[in-house]
Amino acid sequence: MRADGVELCVAELGDPELPTVVLVHGYPDSKEVWSAVAHRLADRFHVVLYDVRGHGGSTAPRPLRGGFTLKKLTDDFLAVADAVSPGRPVHLVGHDWGSVQGWEFVTAARTEGRIASFTSMSGPSLDHFGHWIRRRLRRPTPRAAAQLLGQGAKSWYVYLLHTPVLPELAWRGPLGRRWPGILRRTEKIAADGYPTSSLPTDAAHGAWLYRDNVRSRLSNPREDAYAHAPVQLITPLDDAFLSERLYDGLEAWVPRLTRRTLPAKHWVPRTRPDRLAAWITEFVTATESGHPAPVATGRYADRFGGQLVLVTGAASGIGRATALAFAEAGARVVAVDRDAAGAARTAEAARLAGAPTAWAETADVSDGEAMEKLAERVTAEHGVVDVLVNNAGIALAGTFLHTTAEDWKRILDTNLWGVIHGCRLFGGRMAQRGQGGHIVNVASAAAYLPSKTLTAYSTSKAAVLMLSECLRAEFAGQDIGVSAICPGIVTTDITAAARFAGVDADEEQRLRTRAARLYRLRNYPPEKVAEAILRAVVRDQAVVPVTPEARSGRFLSRLAPGAVRAIGRLDPPL
Template identity: 80%
Template sequence: MSGTILVGARERRVRTGGIELCVAELGEPGRPTVVLVHGYPDSKEVWSEVAERLASRFHVVLYDVRGHGRSEAPVPLRGGFTLEKLTDDFLAVVDAVSPDRPVHLVGHDWGSVQGWEFATVRRTEGRIASFTSMSGPSLDHFGHWIKQRMSRPTPRRAAQLLGQGARSWYVYMLHTPVLPELAWRGPLGKRWPRLLERGEKLPAGGGYPTASLPEDAAHGAWLYRDNVRARLRRPRADAFAHVPVQLITPTGDAFLSERLYDDLERWAPQLVRRTLPARHWIPRTRPDQLASWITEFVTATEDPGPAPASTGTGKYADRFGGQLVLVTGAASGIGRATAFAFAEAGARVVAVDRDAAGAARTAEMARLIGAPQAWGACVDVSDEQAMEKLAAQVAAEYGVVDVLVNNAGIGLSGSFLDTTSEDWKKVLDVNLWGVIHGCRIFGRQMAERGQGGHIVNTASAAAYLPSKTLPAYSTSKAAVLMLSECLRAELASKSIGVSAICPGIVNTNITATARFAGVDEAEEKRRQERSSRLYGLRNFPPEKVAEAIVEAVVHNRAVVPVTPEAKGARWISRFAPGALRALAKLEPRL
């Protein structure tokens, strides 16, 4: 990306209601038109990163809402920002940029509040093809939401009202006379860019926010004064969307509760839900994901043919749809089950394994299960150069990975004195260095992109369960656990989560391929078969581990023991470690 504001944009002035609006266009006019409407206290430049990404596929239109950026403010300000007048502005822009075809509307914050008005009033029917809403509810829907909870109160509904009331503190402030204008034209306007960088973890620079911010914010206070109280008191009863709606909800939004959208299907029958682990200003922090979802939604609306067979319909399809997930050790066991779990959620999947045929089979099945795209890759995770090459290829062909699952691992049993230095090297190369390579190479890409992500490292209950027969394996997994904890602390400021998964005894083929130090080939074969039988009798399926991995990403969990024995051992290691040390001294029966 260029890092500058709207490179190559064509500007025009559109006259409406006695004022002129500044309108910018990118992309070819003959393509479907996507109109991006900004929120408060922004100008159209908040969309610059998203707009540049969309311009290769669409005719992209952005305009400064009246009183913002380079658009004129109404005189007088009072009564000049009603939703009716904002609808007039929108229709004037649409008639100018796309007179013959309906447009695809995208709104953020107050741009979304306006968008709900545009998508539900009769006079815009036929002029809008679809609406993507983010971080801004319909004031009419909000009014009904409040009335429903006040007329039929329950403890839960009362808590929802109080919670949203606390989040809306700034709305009350903006209704006070004069003070908001003084604050924005004074210290708040000067400090706002830095407050955004800290509070929202926004990347600095890129020309956002613009120098007009203090005046934009002062004018924009009338958006609240002219609309909020009137609509919340007397919400429209006919506020039904007459177009397909895509709702993108950032789960970390400090201003809006997710509960506001609980009943939205009532008002928007053609609704697609998406969730994003981010804060309020997602046009700046998550432009890649927004551009991907907008493209997918607009394309589906333009060509409403039968849905492809491989469309994610799993529990978290709204969370992972279209995201890129890379899983190592994906040819079998936990890795394959994890690839399938993300495929069911609609993610694009890269299945990595030393077994090329196994990785290809996993990718093929992932496409059938629900992944819109899936690829297999043959890579040894212990080979740093091979991992560097993989990361560069994935970034160039598919994009930066959103979720990385470092799952590849090998087993080794045997006493410390029987374990050779070569045995140690093999285990540490895969179990530890493979994780280090993945975290360092793909984690750096996530950090440089600046749009967050998540890393999952498969450790083991052996990481905190001492054993006289697993010194090398336990050491490698304990190192993975501590590495994960350290990375979690370091990468939190970059909105990258890190989770360590500790499965326990799971029915996979790791026991069939595990090595046993200090014994001959025949004895090793016997022990492998015995271990496989024991794990088979335990019969804890890898699919449950995969489910725990997905949940860990969704809820950003730090350490996740999976099986009952892993959970029990974790508890004992923290509160009664002496008991585990005593058990470790017992002679195992092999």
């Protein structure tokens, strides 16, 4: 395809009769950066990728200086859009400099009506960026100064790319040879044919993207840079080149804005293709239908919207509250419990709370074969779980000598092996996918507070805590976080089914009633534990004591373990 004297290399996938999604790559990439995302979208859309001028299979303008202005890049985009989707607007997706271009396309008057939606990641509008800088310079508060300095430090490479000749020499020399290895080490990108052999030339030509646009546009940003199509902003939280704060106030420029965040580094098209494909599909489908998807209102909606979350023990208590909290944040929820009716009620409540969709599954977490089937079914029908919450558990009180072998097997099968099954089956799939995730294991303050009447229960929860610590170390290199939650005394139904070893049925019922009354008096709701669970995932926290007594007990167990042992010798108030 020819535009402005430049030959553009364009690739198409999928049925041309379907809505067209145009993927625009960044620097120093070519269209191959999108390959994993494109193949995931091709079943639902007509997918178009093109090499930006001077990159991949596209030819470079002559002379290079002045050949990469946003005006000429807009000409290229319109030529592509007119050729692949004549008379019908396209859905634009951009990464890095592809996103910088995309902001120009979606705010320029001459492209109005040609863009149905825009998904932006890892690349700001230069106009919005220019105004962002001006606002902070006009009011140089400490916070504004810190933000300017922070983004200035992240933009170190921009200054280098403005130097004459040196970037070209570096990319055509040692940097070009070492770049694939740098990406593998810093971004954990697999060596699967990306980047392509054209990288040194692409990067050398692409330096003019910065030289032709950055200084002039930042110093004189447009005043009319308002988006004329709905925009989905995807922000990688660990981006080494762009600060989250760069998008503060974006709503002023984008009336129809959907925000997403992702715990990932800069090159998300390579490291998170599943998540990007799902969000792009959801956004494009909603735009095409004319009925935008309902916006989740939960506190962490930008973080969990559209993610797949599985919660065990979801029929009641902490599990139900956690499933609903993720639903309010816009997650897709799988509610698992051996109580089929209770799981179904939670799934229905999750849909009403804001989950795009929710499903109920029946399984006993202590049954390894049942969990194998559950993992296979969930993966086949819904995909790989993004967040796993191993919450299911049972209570058992009683001294060691009164606890039978059968009691030990029952509590370890549920409280420990149930967690092991979940981590192995769902965590293993997360690791195999290679796109990160998070595992939450609900332990207990009893994991670090010994008691002479909770021997088996405390042992099972202490094992969960150490399992979580070990898995956190093992999975760290695969971007899978692991958190152990230690709730403390929380008002749930666990006391109603608690076992008391060494007593007859009447005494067991009396103890259950007494324990339930004490828990009600404590009156700590499971919703607060659910909040702690979501916060732990967002912050990637290792161990989270929730209630005041759990936090003080954790502190005391480390500061004065002898005092904790002495307390463990006391008789409980039952």
